[in-house]
Amino acid sequence: MNMKQIFLCAINNILSGSCKEDCKFCTQSVRYKADIDRYTFKSIDTIVSEAKQAKALGALGYCLVTAGKGLDDKKTEFVSSVAVAIKKEVEGLNLIACNGTASKEQLSYLKAHGVDSYNHNLETSQNYYKEICTTHSWQERYQTCEDAKSVGLTLCSGGIFGMGESREDRDELLKAIASLEPESTPLNFYHPNSALPIKSNTLSQEEAIEIISTARNLLGEERMLMMAGGRELLFGGDESKMFDAGANAIVIGNYLTTSGENPSKDHQMLSDLGYEVASSCGA
Ligand code: SF4
Numbered sequence: 001m002n003m004k005q006i007f008l009c010a011i012n013n014i015l016s017g018s019c020k021e022d023c024k025f026c027t028q029s030v031r032y033k034a035d036i037d038r039y040t041f042k043s044i045d046t047i048v049s050e051a052k053q054a055k056a057l058g059a060l061g062y063c064l065v066t067a068g069k070g071l072d073d074k075k076t077e078f079v080s081s082v083a084v085a086i087k088k089e090v091e092g093l094n095l096i097a098c099n100g101t102a103s104k105e106q107l108s109y110l111k112a113h114g115v116d117s118y119n120h121n122l123e124t125s126q127n128y129y130k131e132i133c134t135t136h137s138w139q140e141r142y143q144t145c146e147d148a149k150s151v152g153l154t155l156c157s158g159g160i161f162g163m164g165e166s167r168e169d170r171d172e173l174l175k176a177i178a179s180l181e182p183e184s185t186p187l188n189f190y191h192p193n194s195a196l197p198i199k200s201n202t203l204s205q206e207e208a209i210e211i212i213s214t215a216r217n218l219l220g221e222e223r224m225l226m227m228a229g230g231r232e233l234l235f236g237g238d239e240s241k242m243f244d245a246g247a248n249a250i251v252i253g254n255y256l257t258t259s260g261e262n263p264s265k266d267h268q269m270l271s272d273l274g275y276e277v278a279s280s281c282g283a
Pocket residue numbers: 019020021022023026027028029066067068069100
């Protein structure tokens with residue numbers, strides 16, 4: 001892989017903000033009443049048109065996210081229909097579904113309808129997980145990741161840093177992610193929201209750099225290491241440091257419930273740093 005190339009990925013929140021789980025970092029949990037947009041199934045025409053815009057901005061990966069603990073029949077059918085519609089109208093997008101806990105049957109169904117990859121994050125270490133979520137288990141998350149791979153989907157799995165976890169927890173999380181051998185790993189840096197139980201991000205930029213380089217060492221050179229939510233908080237204006245540490249992908253545009261950098265600013269930043277936007281996943 002040519003490290004002078006940076007891969008872009010975009011996210012679409014196609015069903016937002018209606019989750020009953022208690023993940024303490026998540027504005028989409030209804031328990032915390034965060035001030036975000038909440039809607040049920042977005043129209044497929046809107047999603048296809050947003051996918052076209054993302055492709056035009058250079059995105060190679062396009063992630064279809066639904067709020068909630070996991071898939072049910074209705075969501076599986078919806079995500080599958082969205083995948084079929086995007087594959088018909090937009091060429092060259094790697095489609096990633098991010099829909100929580102899923103069975104092998106549901107994952108196979110998504111794959112049969114054009115989904116290429118499944119994103120499911122381990123979020124934090126197995127040990128610290130009980131501090132951030134009590135309504136479902138870390139093991140269940142790990143199992144879904146294994147099941148996604150077992151049905152032939154590529155795996156995208158990462159986590160969130162800066163939620164009060166220790167350095168050991170960070171190392172344990174990165175080791176657990178590496179044990180799954182994911183194709184792609186998003187690193188999120190916790191974005192504080194006053195409605196959430198976790199009030200601040202406990203991470204320094206130096207610690208974030210250490211996390212990126214540890215992740216790169218554990219994952220090897222060939223994998224995609226993506227800077228996702230919270231990138232602007234830790235590296236706004238200092239992006240070269242995250243690429244020097246081993247990152248080779250960024251999320252472009254908005255995140256699930258927080259605004260990202262303006263895409264044209266990101267393109268300018270990459271060009272100023274001497275990076276090209278990757279034009280194919282096999283590059
Ligand atoms: S299960 Fe997913 S959508 Fe629900 S609160 Fe947790 S992270 Fe948020």
